[in-house]
Amino acid sequence: MGDMRYWSALAKGISPYVPGEQPRIPHLIKLNTNENPYPPSPKVILAVQGAADASLRLYPDPESQALRAAIAKRHGVKPEQVFVGNGSDEVLALAFLAYFDRDEPFRMPDITYSFYPVYAQLFGMAAETVPLEDDFSLPVEKLSGGTGGVIFANPNAPTSLAIGLDDVRAIASSTEGAAIVDEAYVEFGAQSAIALLSDCPNLVVVRTFSKSHALAGLRVGYAIASPDLIEALNRVKNSFNSYPLDRVAQAAATASIEDEHYCQNVLLAIVKTRESFLPRLEALGFTCLPSKANFLFAAHKTHAAARLQKSLREHGVLVRHFNAPRIDNFLRITVGTDDEMERLVFSLQDILSLA
Amino acid sequence: MGDMRYWSALAKGISPYVPGEQPRIPHLIKLNTNENPYPPSPKVILAVQGAADASLRLYPDPESQALRAAIAKRHGVKPEQVFVGNGSDEVLALAFLAYFDRDEPFRMPDITYSFYPVYAQLFGMAAETVPLEDDFSLPVEKLSGGTGGVIFANPNAPTSLAIGLDDVRAIASSTEGAAIVDEAYVEFGAQSAIALLSDCPNLVVVRTFSKSHALAGLRVGYAIASPDLIEALNRVKNSFNSYPLDRVAQAAATASIEDEHYCQNVLLAIVKTRESFLPRLEALGFTCLPSKANFLFAAHKTHAAARLQKSLREHGVLVRHFNAPRIDNFLRITVGTDDEMERLVFSLQDILSLA
Numbered sequence: 231m232g233d234m235r236y237w238s239a240l241a242k243g244i245s246p247y248v249p250g251e252q253p254r255i256p257h258l259i260k261l262n263t264n265e266n267p268y269p270p271s272p273k274v275i276l277a278v279q280g281a282a283d284a285s286l287r288l289y290p291d292p293e294s295q296a297l298r299a300a301i302a303k304r305h306g307v308k309p310e311q312v313f314v315g316n317g318s319d320e321v322l323a324l325a326f327l328a329y330f331d332r333d334e335p336f337r338m339p340d341i342t343y344s345f346y347p348v349y350a351q352l353f354g355m356a357a358e359t360v361p362l363e364d365d366f367s368l369p370v371e372k373l374s375g376g377t378g379g380v381i382f383a384n385p386n387a388p389t390s391l392a393i394g395l396d397d398v399r400a401i402a403s404s405t406e407g408a409a410i411v412d413e414a415y416v417e418f419g420a421q422s423a424i425a426l427l428s429d430c431p432n433l434v435v436v437r438t439f440s441k442s443h444a445l446a447g448l449r450v451g452y453a454i455a456s457p458d459l460i461e462a463l464n465r466v467k468n469s470f471n472s473y474p475l476d477r478v479a480q481a482a483a484t485a486s487i488e489d490e491h492y493c494q495n496v497l498l499a500i501v502k503t504r505e506s507f508l509p510r511l512e513a514l515g516f517t518c519l520p521s522k523a524n525f526l527f528a529a530h531k532t533h534a535a536a537r538l539q540k541s542l543r544e545h546g547v548l549v550r551h552f553n554a555p556r557i558d559n560f561l562r563i564t565v566g567t568d569d570e571m572e573r574l575v576f577s578l579q580d581i582l583s584l585a
Numbered sequence: 586m587g588d589m590r591y592w593s594a595l596a597k598g599i600s601p602y603v604p605g606e607q608p609r610i611p612h613l614i615k616l617n618t619n620e621n622p623y624p625p626s627p628k629v630i631l632a633v634q635g636a637a638d639a640s641l642r643l644y645p646d647p648e649s650q651a652l653r654a655a656i657a658k659r660h661g662v663k664p665e666q667v668f669v670g671n672g673s674d675e676v677l678a679l680a681f682l683a684y685f686d687r688d689e690p691f692r693m694p695d696i697t698y699s700f701y702p703v704y705a706q707l708f709g710m711a712a713e714t715v716p717l718e719d720d721f722s723l724p725v726e727k728l729s730g731g732t733g734g735v736i737f738a739n740p741n742a743p744t745s746l747a748i749g750l751d752d753v754r755a756i757a758s759s760t761e762g763a764a765i766v767d768e769a770y771v772e773f774g775a776q777s778a779i780a781l782l783s784d785c786p787n788l789v790v791v792r793t794f795s796k797s798h799a800l801a802g803l804r805v806g807y808a809i810a811s812p813d814l815i816e817a818l819n820r821v822k823n824s825f826n827s828y829p830l831d832r833v834a835q836a837a838a839t840a841s842i843e844d845e846h847y848c849q850n851v852l853l854a855i856v857k858t859r860e861s862f863l864p865r866l867e868a869l870g871f872t873c874l875p876s877k878a879n880f881l882f883a884a885h886k887t888h889a890a891a892r893l894q895k896s897l898r899e900h901g902v903l904v905r906h907f908n909a910p911r912i913d914n915f916l917r918i919t920v921g922t923d924d925e926m927e928r929l930v931f932s933l934q935d936i937l938s939l940a
Contacts, residue, residue, distance in 0.1 A: 232813040236734075236763040236787045241683045246823030252644055260643075269639030278641070278833060282633035284624030286837075287799040288615075289607055316671055320826045327707075328596045352682075352824040379591075408591040432591045444642040447832035458587040468601030469707040471675045477802035478633060478833045482641075 247348045261564040262548040266444035271492040277485035281478040290477040310457040316474040318438035318451030328462040329408035334378035379407030388562040390521035392420035402430040417442040419522035450483040504565045545577035602703040616919040617903040621799035626847040632840035636833040645832045665812040671829040673793035673806030683817040684763035689733035734762030743917040745876035747775035757785040772797040774877035805838040859920045900932035
C-alpha cells in the first residue's frame with residue numbers, strides 16, 4: 231500500500247469484497263459469476279432504446295414509482311411494501327443499516343454470501359456466525375432465537391441448497407430483530423418467503439434482477455416487507471443517495487418484470503440444463519449438492535478444486551473457487567447454456583484424463 | 586410514523602435529505618433542481634441505444650475502466666486518480682467514510698449542500714460548522730486549520746458564490762485531514778481545484794455529470810485525487826457495492842465526456858442566459874448574488890420568498906426555497922432556456938404587480 235495519511239481509520243481497517251473475475255478476454259466460457267446465459271427480454275431492449283432521449287437531462291423519479299408498482303403487482307403486495315436499489319448488494323447494505331445495531335450481534339451462517347461480513351465490518355457491527363450442518367444445509371435451529379436479527383440466503387450461496395418455508399418461518403418468528411432472507415436465486419427452484427409476510431412482521435425479502443431477469447448489467451435489486459420496515463429502508467436510502475436508480479434502469483426493469491412469460495421460459499431452460507448436467511458431472515467423479523439455484527456446487531473425489539479451476543481457465547472456462555475453510559475443495563459452476571455446459575464437460579474430460 | 590419495532594437505532598434517529606420536487610404534472614417550468622435545460626449530447630443518445638443489447642445479462646465492469654480513462658484524459662490526470670460512482674451524492678457519501686473519522690470533527694460551512702450534515706448523521710460523525718461571511722461568501726480563514734478534514738462546495742450551493750484557487754489552496758494546505766471540494770457547479774464559472782492536485786496531496790475534487798453534462802437522469806459522479814486517496818475510496822466502495830454504475834451509464838457518460846465541444850457550447854449558452862437575466866431580476870426588485878453556477882440566488886426587497894415561491898408554482902413555475910436561518914428570504918432559481926426565463930420574468934411581473 232501507498233500513503234494512507236489522509237485515510238479514515240475505517241478505510242485503513244476494512245477488507246473489501248472481491249467479486250468474481252470480469253475478464254476482458256473474448257470467447258471465454260463465463261461460468262464464474264452466476265450470470266444468466268440468455269439475453270434479457272426483447273421488451274427490455276426496447277425500453278432501453280425508448281429511454282434514450284432528452285429526458286436524461288432530468289433527475290429520475292427518486293421513488294421509482296412505476297417500477298415499484300410493477301414489482302408489487304407481480305408479487306401481489308402493495309407498492310409501499312417495495313423498496314428498490316442499485317442491485318441487491320446496495321439493498322442489502324442499506325438493510326444492514328436499517329435493521330441491525332452495532333451493539334447487538336446479528337446471526338448469519340458461516341458459509342454464505344461473502345458480502346455479509348464485509349457490510350458488518352464497514353458498519354462496525356458484530357455477527358454471531360453459525361456453522362452450516364455437516365451436509366452444508368442451513369442450521370435452522372442455530373439461526374433461530376437471536377435478539378439482534380438474522381440474515382441468510384435461500385437458496386444459500388455458494389452451496390446452492392434451499393430450505394422450505396416452514397424452516398424460514400421458524401427462524402423468522404423466533405428472532406427478535408429483523409429477519410432478512412436474501413432470495414437472489416430463489417426463482418431457480420426454492421420457495422419465496424414473500425408468502426410468509428402476513429405471518430412474520432419482521433421479515434424482509436431481498437431480490438435481484440441480475441440472475442432470473444438476466445439484467446446483471448443494469449443493477450436493480452429490491453426488498454419486499456411490511457410498509458413499516460420499508461419506511462426504515464427509505465430513511466436510510468434518503469440519507470445516502472436519493473436517486474440510486476437511473477432513468478434507463480427503472481424503465482428496463484419495469485419492462486422486464488412485466489414480461490413474466492419470457493422470464494419463466496428462461497428459468498425453465500436453466501433448470502432443465504442444470505438437471506441434465508448434474509448427473510454428467512457426477513459421472514466424471516464429482517459430488518454435487520442438490521442445487522436449487524442457477525449454479526452447481528461440486529467437489530471432485532480425487533482432484534483438488536483449486537487445480538481444476540486453474541486447468542479449466544487454461545481451457546477457456548471460468549468457474550469460481552473459494553479459498554475458505556470447509557468449501558475449498560468445491561467449485562461453484564454457473565449453469566450456462568447447453569452448449570457452454572458441453573464445453574465444460576469436454577474440458578473436464580480432457581483435464582481428468584490427462585491428470 | 587408506524588411501527589418501528591424492527592428498526593435499527595440509526596434508522597430511528599436520522600433525518601433524511603429532502604430533494605427538490607420532481608413533479609409528475611406536465612408543462613411546468615422546472616427551475617427548482619438545477620437540471621440542465623438542454624438535452625445531453627447526441628452521442629450520448631447513440632451510446633444508450635448502442636448499450637441496448639444482450640450484454641445487459643453480464644455484470645458491468647466493476648472498475649469502469651473505459652469511463653475512468655476518458656475522465657482522466659479530459660482532465661489531464663492518470664486513470665488511477667479517478668473514482669466513479671452513482672452520482673456525486675454516492676461519491677460524497679463514500680468519501681465521508683473514506684476520509685473522515687467519528688472521533689475527529691470535520692469542518693464545513695453552515696450554509697452549503699444540505700446532504701453533508703445528513704451523511705455526517707448517518708455515519709455518526711461530528712461537524713464543526715463555520716458560518717458564511719455576512720455577504721454569504723465562504724469563510725476561508727475559518728474553514729482553514731482543522732485537524733479532521735474539511736468539505737465545501739465551490740461554487741457553494743445554494744449561494745452560487747465561488748472562491749478563487751488561492752483560497753482553495755489556503756484551506757486545503759492548512760488542513761490536517763482530507764480537503765473535499767465539491768465542484769458540482771464549477772463548469773459554469775469557477776476555477777477547478779484539479780489544478781492544485783500536485784500542490785495539495787490531501788485534496789479530493791468531486792464532480793458530477795448531472796449539471797454540466799445534462800445527465801441527471803443517468804447518475805454518474807466522480808472524484809479526482811492522488812492515487813493513494815482514490816485507493817481509500819475504492820476500498821470503501823468495494824465494501825458497499827461492487828457495481829454502482831450500470832453498463833448503460835458507463836457507456837453514456839464516456840460518450841458525453843468525449844464530446845467536449847457539445848458540452849462547452851451548452852455551458853456557454855447557460856452562462857449567457859444567466860448574465861442576461863440577472864439584471865432583469867434586479868430590475869424587478871431582487872438582489873441577486875453574483876452567480877458562478879447554473880442558478881441564481883435571489884432575495885426580493887419587499888416580497889417574502891416563501892410567498893413568491895408559492896405564487897410562482899401557481900403560475901406553473903417551480904423554484905426552490907430553503908426554510909433555513911439566514912437564507913429563508915432567498916429563492917434558488919435554476920437558469921433554464923431563454924424562453925423559460927422569459928416565462929419566469931413574466932410570471933414575476935404578474936405576481937409583483939398584483940401583490
